[in-house]
Amino acid sequence: MCVGMFLVLLDVTVVNVALPSIASGLGADPAATQWIVDAYAVAIAGLLLAGGTVGDRIGHRRVVLTGLGVFGVASVACGLATGPGMLIAARAAQGAGAALLLPGSLAVITEAFPDRAARARALGIWAAVSSLALPAGPLLGGFLVSSGDWRLIFLVNVPVVLAALVAVPRLVPAGTARPERRGDAPGAVLAAVGLVAAVFTVIDAGEHGFRPLTVAGLAVALVCVAGFVARERHANAPMLPLDLLRLPAFVGPNLAAGAMNLVVNGLLFVTTLFLQGVQHRGPVAAGVALLPMFVPLAFLAPPAGRLVARFGPRPLLVGGALVAALGAAGYALLEPASGYLTLLPALVGLGVGAGLFTAPVVAAAMSAVPAERSGLASGINNTARQTGTALGVAVFGAVAGGTAVPGAFVHGVHVLAGLGAAVWIAVVPLVAWSVRRSSPTSTRSG
Structure with missing residues (x-):
């Protein structure tokens, strides 16, 4: 299950450093380049809740195997793509497989470890492995692109998927099917x-x-x-019970989660284009340059979860949003010839802010609903974040435009600096209003 989740998150970030090579190799225009990223996120966001429901009906192991198979075949199709349209369609198919894997992997672990202590340890390992996919994506993508062909970033999934397809039937319990559950x-x-x-x-x-x-x-x-x-x-x-939309304590954190992914992944997209398309850095150099964003995001989440248990989610949400707003605003200092030290504070601010924000925003959303609806709440929160990713790449890519005219592109980045900072600042009163004050004992980490 860790392998499946790692692949899902890896393919969110691994493609970014390969975008200039893909665009050059396939003749993709800026709009098609955005769709290469967004087709994956849109498919996950649109099918995630349905994937969880199907797993409830026919058993999560079966759905995980199906998701792995779809993801693997789609990865082959990505690696063999001869044009932008074929790659975009294959990326959408990858997203469909991921939409089955993402809720299925968590549900399998939950069923396989009925003991609460064992389950907590298992979920901790699952979360740790998942978080490593974020910094691994740019690095792995950079090395694979520079060592051969951009197609390797997709084909590298295939042997891992084949190994998982052999292992899952042997290691994962069949689980319980509930055919009475309606979709x-x-x-x-x-x-x-x-x-x-x-x-x-x-x-x-x-x-x-x-x-x-x-x-x-x-x-x-x-x-x-x-x-x-x-x-x-x-x-x-x-699929989305409308009574949940009447709960500010549930709606607010999910809007905030979507806003987080909108800004972070939107700025990630334009940062990759800036590093390679404007400053002409190689794929490995671009991947290394992005690490200050992903390392804090990955490694601050566990301690942030412990702080939520002690102080409640609201202080970390407000603090994380303000730090991330400063990071987004830092993009206003960029110029086409700016040195890396100009970009570094912006990357660190975004990474630290999002790292502080992720665990409490999930905890706040989960604690707003009864325990028996936690699965649905988790699915909605993940859907909100993937929707934010899809819209962020679309909006930020549209504002920045292509890199053929560096001055115009950087001007667009300056506009996005203000937009990103404004979104994060708007999140502060949203969470202050919607997230109730929680005592340490009443806050669930989800």
Whole structure:
């Protein structure tokens, strides 16, 4: 299960340092380059809740095996892609496999370790391995691209997936199937199509302005949102129970989680383009340069969880948001020829802020609902974060544009510095209002 989760998170970040090589090799324009990242995030966000429901119905081991198979085949397709369209479609298929793996891996561990102490140890290992994927992605991607071909960043998944497919039936208990659990296929379709249409609208508007096709994408997105709300209001087994949206203590942290991923992953996307497209750094140098963002993000999460247990989530949420706002604002100092020391404080600020923010925002969302709905709450929180990633890459990529004119690109980065800082600052009153004061004993880490 750690292997599966590691691959899911690795493919969120490993592709970023390869984007210039991919764009050059396949002739991808800036919009297609954004979709190479976003197709993966959109598929995860749109199918994540459905993946958890399917696992409940037919058993999580079966779903994990299916997810591994889909992810592996899609990785081969990514590695063999002959054009941007084929790669984008394969990335979407990877995301579909990831949407089965992500909730399934956690559910399998929960079922396999009924003893609470053993489960806590197992989940701690799972979280630690997962967090290592974040700094490993840029490094591994940089080395693979520089040593051969960008296709290796996808093909390297294949032997790992094959080993996992052999190991899972031997090591993972079959688990319990609950065929009586109903899904919400219409809701899942409306959510996925609406998110795709929203991301398309943002990317297309940045590339072409508001042409008729862009307006049509916006209309589809709005219709799907309205249809999704209507469906969830009347569905017997809604994918997103609307009563949860009447709980500020649940809605606020999930909006904040989406905002976190929007800014962090949006700035990650443009930072990669800046390092390679503007400053012409190699893939390895770009991967190493990104480590100050990912190392704090990965290694601050465990101690932040312990601080949540002691002080409650609100102080860390406010402090993390303010630190991350300073980091985002630091991008306003960049110029095309800026030295790395100009970028470093911005990366560290984002990494430290997000590292302080991640554990408490999950804890706040989970503690807002009864324990029997914790699985659903976790799925919604993950969906909110993946939706933020998809929209962040779309919005930030559209504002920054391509790197062919470095001055124009950097001007866009300056605009994004203000936007990113403003989003983080807006998160402060949001969490201060919505996250209730929690005593150490009443706060659950989720």
